[in-house]
Amino acid sequence: MYTDLNRPPLDLDALRKALVSSGPDGASRAPYASLDLVEETGSTNADLLARAADSDLDRAVLVAEFQDHGRGRHARSWVAPPRSALSVSVLLRMPGLEISSLGWLPLLTGVAVVNALRSVAEVDASLKWPNDVLVGGRKVAGILAEVSQTVPVPSVVVGVGLNVSLTEDELPVPTATSLALAGAATIDRDTLLRAVLRELAVQWNAWREDGWATAGLAADYRARCATIGQPVRVSLPGDRELLGVATDVDEQGRIVVLPDGGGEPVAVAAGDVTHLRPRD
Template sequence: MFNDISRPPLREAELRSALVDGPLADYSEVRVVEEIGSTNAALLEYATTGDGDRSALIAEFQSAGRGRSGREWTAPAGSQVALSVLIRPGAIHPDLFGWLPLVTGLAVRDALAGSAGLEASLKWPNDVMVEDGAEARKIAGILVEMTTVPAEGVYSMSLPAIVVGVGLNVSLRAEELPVPHATSIDLERAKQGLDPADRLVVAKELLRALAVRHDQWRACERGSGSVISDELYYEYIDACSTVGQDVRVELPGGETKTGNATRIDRSGQLVVDTGEGEEPFVVAAGDVHHVRRGSGY
């Protein structure tokens, strides 16, 4: 599997020491596997068999990795940090669930800054982008999925279990990028004359950042109970490059609309004004493309 000595495998024992057994103990479990179909699919299955809250699964290679809308997500072995985290939200109000992908985007952004010195923005809802002059290149993708599991004890109701998946490009070379508008940490650091990143350091920083942001998300339940906190809301607004942009939105079902992305509402949805005297439309799910005036997208 690891034929490229520049891409050594992650050391599970070191990750566990720092994140499971250490003083912070952010995770109940951290596992590293050499190959798997999909870390998200595996944790969705494990959710029904008793894996604990904050269990993390990292794969060196995914043979059936998935992005949003069922897209394939592939990368050479050892070139990414590809991980999923199981969250058992308990009694957290369902109105907050829609914010989890957006908050996860903030965590990936934090990890890029902390481990690699890279600044990134978020294209709604959670594409993590690195600006390169007039271009923006995708460096990470996020897929959040939910299932339900039977409650234990005398209660028969089902409880939610959420799996947060992240694929962060670390050492992909230009010829290995899946699409022209993708990039990797090492490619971006090379532009600045910096050495390649340490993938183990990136993985630790990403897991820690996810824990911090997910704690903030959970804490919203102790405030209003169903509304995102002002802190997270405005941090996301500041990080989101989509607000103020002309956009083309491909909605589920094949419908397409264009307009100006005026704001993100308190539910995490994108509000787009068509400029044609109609009421602004609200996007809960869909593919958003930033449009350059007069030059397509």
């Protein structure tokens, strides 16, 4: 029996009914083949990666009410109080996808999360390159994609951590927020999880049906990216730093920065971006 009436558990039966195919041929037209819920784990991404290694698992969803070793980019940790957030990972196999395009999956997931939050939570969500989800300039969700295998079929586990009901005192860093703090229209986690997973399926299926082409996906990403047009500081590998204005996200998913002081635009594939105050 849960004790926090403001943070009820997820309804596994209802989620499966809404999201999981009912028959071997997928006759229900639901987007996922399986959905499992655990009370506690270290990392849903790590768990799905382990399952994928010895199986043909595909379109599999794993959700945790609490994870104590949640992972973000650059091996950063992410922990939230039980049932205060959504911690969900999805395993997707992508036959025919070029290995060079694997990096688009976390960006696609960012588009899906933004769409879902704008729709059901009614918040002005946007993306900070590459895949932080912002509301009011503060991070409400993070995304981490990890490759399970590249041959014979590229397979990736993509995880989403979404702050739902965290209070100001529970936020991991001052630059974070939660849907509750942002005044979202709903903080019902069942509603939010259904919306995120359905939108992820919509975006992923559209990408697959487009032959894994990136032009349309890049346009959708740019339309939701708050980094474009912003003065930024990019922390690069090797303790290097780039200051300038972000002008674009190219079709390789790189952020393009026009350096301060002039020079040619620089396309950055990996780095930490900080949005700076607009210059007078």
